[in-house]
Amino acid sequence: MIRILEKNIADKIAAGEVIDRPVSIIKELLENSLDADASNITVEIKNGGKSYIRVTDNGCGIDGQQAELAFMRHATSKISSAEDLDAIHTLGFRGEALASICAVSRVELITKTADSKTGRKIVIEGSQVLENTAIGCPDGTTVTVRDLFYNVPARQKFLSSDNSETRRVVDMVSRISLAYGNVKINLINGERTVFATRGNGNIFNNIINIYGNNVGKDLLPVDGEGRGFILKGFVSAPSASAPSRNKQIFCVNGRIVTSKVMENGLEAAYKEKLFHGRFPVAFLFLSMPAEKLDVNVHPTKKEIRFDDDFEVEDFIKSNVRSVLMKKDALPQIRSEH
Numbered sequence: 636m637i638r639i640l641e642k643n644i645a646d647k648i649a650a651g652e653v654i655d656r657p658v659s660i661i662k663e664l665l666e667n668s669l670d671a672d673a674s675n676i677t678v679e680i681k682n683g684g685k686s687y688i689r690v691t692d693n694g695c696g697i698d699g700q701q702a703e704l705a706f707m708r709h710a711t712s713k714i715s716s717a718e719d720l721d722a723i724h725t726l727g728f729r730g731e732a733l734a735s736i737c738a739v740s741r742v743e744l745i746t747k748t749a750d751s752k753t754g755r756k757i758v759i760e761g762s763q764v765l766e767n768t769a770i771g772c773p774d775g776t777t778v779t780v781r782d783l784f785y786n787v788p789a790r791q792k793f794l795s796s797d798n799s800e801t802r803r804v805v806d807m808v809s810r811i812s813l814a815y816g817n818v819k820i821n822l823i824n825g826e827r828t829v830f831a832t833r834g835n836g837n838i839f840n841n842i843i844n845i846y847g848n849n850v851g852k853d854l855l856p857v858d859g860e861g862r863g864f865i866l867k868g869f870v871s872a873p874s875a876s877a878p879s880r881n882k883q884i885f886c887v888n889g890r891i892v893t894s895k896v897m898e899n900g901l902e903a904a905y906k907e908k909l910f911h912g913r914f915p916v917a918f919l920f921l922s923m924p925a926e927k928l929d930v931n932v933h934p935t936k937k938e939i940r941f942d943d944d945f946e947v948e949d950f951i952k953s954n955v956r957s958v959l960m961k962k963d964a965l966p967q968i969r970s971e972h
């Protein structure tokens with residue numbers, strides 16, 4: 636017999652597409668804070684985010700009347716028509732994150748806009764609104780998420796150890812913090828500050844702040860432009876390669892992405908310069924016309940599609956290659972290695 640699923644079951648299934656572990660919640664909340672033009676964001680986790688996640692921002696806040704609406708599926712202030720999908724300028728646009736998060740956890744939202752006298756507090760658990768009250772609070776938004784998957788035990792079982800969930804969170808927040816170098820981002824794990832960026836927009840300072848001096852010391856600056864594309868960032872000298880790709884960070888129009896096309900372009904530039912099993916370290920920031928790019932490929936928005944893969948791959952390859960060639964041309968630097 637075919638039947639339409641009850642709303643709360645349908646909600647949990649839909650949530651599973653966007654939220655599979657703590658890091659996906661943190662990514663969505665951080666993106667909301669960035670879309671809200673926050674200049675200061677604090678991310679706190681406990682137990683790898685499984686028991687506790689809090690993201691606090693000083694962004695635009697949500698109007699009190701609308702705060703509850705933000706938790707409805709397909710509720711978004713970021714797009715209003717199908718044409719808007721052709722050129723997306725915000726990180727979010729699907730109106731799914733808060734709906735998904737509150738379906739599978741206990742959420743508290745505290746928010747205030749600058750022109751409202753009081754703020755608003757919403758408590759919502761398993762998509763049920765338990766509280767919606769006025770509250771005094773600073774401008775901006777704080778979302779606290781507790782007990783992820785408390786109502787979906789099957790999913791809870793698949794979460795990894797605290798350490799391993801923490802590693803994923805640190806990696807994600809690091810990447811996003813790099814992409815948003817002019818936003819102060821503070822990551823706290825339990826009682827400990829993992830890192831705090833200064834928000835002064837200096838990519839190199841942020842790399843050192845987040846990844847440490849060791850990663851910073853062998854980086855070469857990339858700065859290329861052409862055909863509406865701009866590429867900025869840093870790549871490692873061939874002598875400072877890494878045993879894996881986990882320090883290859885690609886950012887397209889402010890969005891952290893995984894991209895085979897960009898990876899291929901990068902690695903093609905190192906062809907014959909690296910041994911098998913060694914990979915360049917790279918922090919690459921690509922800006923390009925929004926209409927040459929589709930970000931609505933996957934619910935987590937990590938994957939993107941370029942209109943012309945070859946154009947992007949070639950742009951990255953030629954710009955990185957010229958950086959490496961310039962380095963080769965400088966005998967005094969080469970002799971250091």
Ligand code: ADP
Binds near residue numbers: 663710711712728
């Ligand atoms: P989306 O980001 O795709 O629009 P979300 O479910 O993540 O969907 O958020 C729904 C809406 O709630 C957003 O469109 C925005 O208007 C509002 N919102 C969520 N988080 C924040 C925040 N930190 N600051 C201001 N507004 C927010």
Ligand code: MG
Binds near residue numbers: 663726728730
């Ligand atoms: Mg969002």
